[in-house]
Amino acid sequence: MTDVVETRSIVTEAEFDHPIELVWRAISDSEWLAVWFFPNDIQPLEGHKFTIWGRPIERWDGEFQCQVKTAIPERELSFRWKGGHPELKGFGHYIDTVLTWTLTPTASGGTHLRFQHEGFGADAESDGVFDVMTKGSQSVLRTLTRRLPDLIQHGA
Numbered sequence: 001m002t003d004v005v006e007t008r009s010i011v012t013e014a015e016f017d018h019p020i021e022l023v024w025r026a027i028s029d030s031e032w033l034a035v036w037f038f039p040n041d042i043q044p045l046e047g048h049k050f051t052i053w054g055r056p057i058e059r060w061d062g063e064f065q066c067q068v069k070t071a072i073p074e075r076e077l078s079f080r081w082k083g084g085h086p087e088l089k090g091f092g093h094y095i096d097t098v099l100t101w102t103l104t105p106t107a108s109g110g111t112h113l114r115f116q117h118e119g120f121g122a123d124a125e126s127d128g129v130f131d132v133m134t135k136g137s138q139s140v141l142r143t144l145t146r147r148l149p150d151l152i153q154h155g156a
Contacts, residue, residue: 008130009118012137014145016111020103022152023111024074026144027101036147037140038064042079044071052081060085060092069098077101081117084129091136093129095120115141 016023026032028044039053048068056062064083070076078100086094097119104112115137120130 006122007118008120008122008126009116010120010130010134010137012115012141014113014115014141015106016113016145016148017108018111018148018152019109020074020105020111022148023103023113024077026148026151027103027113028071028073028077032151035151036143040066042066042068044068044073044077046071050079052083054091057092058085058088060088062092070100075103089128090132091129093126095129095133113141113144 026036028042030040030042033040033042037052040050042048042050042052046068048071050066050068052064052066054062054064060083064081066079066081068077068079070078078098080096081099082096084092084094088094097117100114100116100118102114102116104114106112117133117137120126120133
């Protein structure tokens, strides 16, 4: 018999007037990604292991260990996102999740970006981190919207 573990997902979407190759660079280039998301050492290569550096708090060093699962240029980037500490309640609570960014061209030549972060526990102990990460997903897409023109104009 296999135990079924119930999980929750966060889905946030945004539209950009910018072409897909520039939005792809914003999510897959380490320097560009660090400007609007978190410092990191990502490479868009399937199997690549990398770190996302957050803010250390209490018993957690602030590092998320990640591994690229899918890297389809200008279409999809997904990675496993692991880290935190089980005793923390909000940001910093232990997670083992998958984040997927999906890019779709719009009729006007822009880009539709879908941000899906899945695998959060459905238990009460995971409520805090789920709530914080839900708000965070909206915040990072607002930040990307605000910072993308600067990235395009000036590079990283």
